[in-house]
Amino acid sequence: MTHAGGVCIPKAFHTHETSGGAVINVAGNYTAYGSDEAEIVAKIKQSSTLDKLPYAEGASWNSDLACLTGTRVALLSLVHRWSRSCDNCRIFCLQGVAGSGKTAVSNAVARFLSEAGLLASCFFFDRADASRNTPRLLFSTMARDIAALYPAIAEDIAAKLDQEPSLASANLSRQFEAFIAGPLRRHPVDRQIVVVIDALDEATDVDLGTDLLALLRDGFAKLPPYFRVLITSRPTRILEHHLSGKSHVVHHHIDINSDENRRDIAAYIDDQLQNSRMFSSVDTHGPDGELIRDLRVIADGLFIWIATVFRYLGPVSNPKKKLRALLSRSHAQGQEPEPIRKIDALYSTILEDSGDWDDEDFRAEYALFMGSVMAIKRPLSLAALRALHGGNQELSLGRLPQRFGAVLVGLHNENKPIHTLHLSFREFITSRAAGRAETRKFFLSEKEHSRTLAELCIQTMVRELTDAPIAGTGYLATDEYDGPGIPELTGVSEQLLYGCEHWDDHLCDIESPTLSFTEILGEFLPKYNTTWIEIVASTSTFAGSLPAWRWLHAHATELKELYNEEAQAASLFRLSTRLGYSGRLEEALAAIEDSVHLRRALVAQQPTTFDADLALSLDSLSVHLSYLGRNAEAFASNQEAVGLHRDRALVAERPAACNANLALSLSNLSNHFSDHGRHAEALAAIQEAVGLRRALAAEQPAAFNAVLAASLNNLSNRLADHGRHEEALAAIQEAVGLRRALAVERPEAFNAGLALSLNNLSADLSDHGRHDEALAANREAVGLRRALAAERPEAFNAVLASSLHNLSIHLLNQGRHEEALAAIQEAVGLRRALAAERPAAFNADLAQSLYNLSLRFSRLGHHEEAQEAGQEAVSLYRALAAERPKVFTSKLSNALWQLSLCLSASGREAEAKVAWEEAQSLRL
Secondary structure: OEEEOOEEEOOOOEOOEOOOOOOOOOOOOOOOOOOOHHHHHHHHHHHHHHOOOOOOOOOOOOHHHOOOOOOOHHHHHHHHHHHOOOOOOOEEEEEOOOOOOHHHHHHHHHHHHHHOOOEEEEEEOOOOOOOOOOHHHHHHHHHHHHHHHOHHHHHHHHHHHHHOHHHHHOOHHHHHHHHHHHHHHHOOOOOOEEEEEEOHHHOOOHHHHHHHHHHHHHHHHHOOOOEEEEEEEOOOHHHHHHHOOOOOEEEEEOOOOOHHHHHHHHHHHHHHHHHOHHHOOOOOOOOOHHHHHHHHHHHOOOHHHHHHHHHHHOOOOOHHHHHHHHHHHHHHOOOOOOHHHHHHHHHHHHHHOOOOOOOHHHHHHHHHHHHHHHHOOOOOEHHHHHHHOOOOOOOOHHHOOHHHHHOEEOOOOOOOEOEEOOHHHHHHHHOHHHHOHHHHHHOOOHHHHHHHHHHHHHHHHHHHHHHOOOOOOOOOOOOOOOOOOOOOOOOOOHHHHHHHHHHHHHHOOOOOOOHHHHHHHHHHHHHHOOHHHHHHHHHOOOOOOHHHHHHHHHHOHHHHHHOOHHHHHHHHHHHHHHHHHOOOHHHHHHHHHHHHHHHHHHHHHOHHHHHHHHHHHHHHHHHHHHHOOOHHHHHHHHHHHHHHHHHHHHHOOOHHHHHHHHHHHHHHHHHHHHHOOOHHHHHHHHHHHHHHHHHHHHHOHHHHHHHHHHHHHHHHHHHHHOOOHHHHHHHHHHHHHHHHHHHHHOHHHHHHHHHHHHHHHHHHHHHOOOHHHHHHHHHHHHHHHHHHHHHOHHHHHHHHHHHHHHHHHHHHHOOOHHHHHHHHHHHHHHHHHHHHHOHHHHHHHHHHHHHHHHHHHHHOOOHHHHHHHHHHHHHHHHHHHHHOHHHHHHHHHHHHHHHHHHHHHOOOHHHHHHHHHHHHHHOO
């Protein structure tokens, strides 16, 4: 890509210069023993590359949490048979109500699979754990686990990461193809691969959770039958919507009222009584027998209930007395209560015994600690919670009631994240406890405590950034680059990062800000309203910045002036460029969308002052939308930018500056027109852009020769679309001349542009029958792009694929059929990988290369392979033509014609006739 005015210009869309995909390097197995030095170095490099994949800590199985031996026999036997089968049922979906013991089953399954050598990976979701309450780390964790077992797959994944480092933080569909589906296609294994995914319902990110369910429904159905996945979840409507009725999913529900489940509960109780010293005095056959029988009955099939009971009784001095009190309260709820009421009664008992609820100080300490735990957006350590509260010593291990350990995990270490033992406890505290008079004292309003955390987060950011500024911040303040991408920041404390990530989430819960809150916010906004964004972008994931701006307009209009919209919009513009360079495309889009929103607000107030800035942000928004395949939105954004630039140029005192920006928008607009089949408008737009840039370059060649060359490149493409080949050749030759001169002086800056123009020059030379010159130009372009892709694969693998595609054509023109086949096969591999990750953006390119691959196979007499490639090309073009018939109907017709020839060559005359007739009908 090229850059002008701070905006990335996408490639010129035409038949010779199309997008591509990521390079796939397939390597064989390696053996450390006896390897030479190069192999050892390669293995170390591979290990280092795989280590870059984020790994969810604590996501694996725990034998201590598995089912008691002798319980869940029928269910485990069923899963055991399924895990060793190779039928179509790739997914075993185990569902059960909260507390029914699904996680214990998952751990037991993982244990026996591990012992059998079949377990590839585990991922135990946990709503209270930041790395495990989202599917974001699921596939990267699975990839590292599977890579540790299969060297060939490890090499494949490492090669992919070397080519596209952005995959480590890419969306789920890209990671699934790159880390799971692709490697399994290329490296089949000769044994079962089983993955355990527990508590899927605890994934709190709705969008990512939906994306994962869509992959489980569609993507996993296409995996080899030896790849099998056990999923556990509460029954949810969205799970049923995605997976119900799918042939590759077998469903099983835990019936807590079944005789088997009740026998298992009884066995668990007996085991706890026999193996715990605290119950050594309990006589199950004597006077205590009735107590134990009541315990079994009141458990009502819920393992979480009985497990929490024993956890609660652990530290008490008289467990029988406490147990009798607990059971008497449970009896008060009714002999056969609903599962949730049973759990709530237990939680009530534990909290009741945690302290003196008549003591005002205890109630305040409970609200302080438990309210924070319930309101935080992700688990924090006790040390971080204390720091957020300004060092409040009430938040220390010695001050917390021991009983809280029955329902919270992480209280044994101040530096471990605190989270609830089970999701049902959070639901009880923040919702159900309010419904009954006797439990209302336990209720905590999540929103109320979130409001408190809003102020604490801002206080923490102001305090820590004032006392010890983070080295490296300020990188969004100016256009002066210290280097592309996002710099790494160090020294960010746990509480500071949390404040930066979530202060605006908590802010949105405040409806009537207090005086103290407005004072601290007034101190924060002028100094650190960009710093928090820099910290998040460097150490976490940027998800947008406008909630605070919207809140100010709704609830604190007196503070609006402290929010510098102009500076913030510029910082977000710069952030989008840096994120885009790093391959973080979704985050880059979020940043530029925020910039556009703020600049729209500024234009509404002062149109003539800020319309140029808005136009630049719209140009950049168009580019980022294009990168993600959202072409219609990209087109609309670009058209709006052109209108703004044109209006401004008419009234500007310095038209040259306005014309430079207008030319940039027109160049992009030409690409969009061409992509939509509107060739006359595409040519008019690029001709206007060339005229503007030629005038600018005449006055300032050093400043404008590069962008003039870019527009000449596009002009050549548009002229070729109209059959004006002599003019097209002249334009591209001028572009190559300009870019070659620039590349001699600064190759690192201009080799990419030179390669682009050489690629197009080769196509135009070929159109003129000058095949030797065309091949030479194309080979030079391939060489430049291979070097560029080695440095920045995420930016240049796509255009490398287009050069390889064209190389195949030039080699064919020279009669070098085997070399032509090899080149197009590499191009297809590139484009298939990228289309799997971003189909909306790259399916057209894949279809084009598959069509040409079919032609190459046919020329060499490989009719079966030709038919397979041709059929896939037809399928892709059919979908594309349905959406954009003007662009793709003729290409669908050509693909059908080629498919009919392939079918005929294979003796399938009837099918060939059908394809031929459809091709003919499309040409009418």
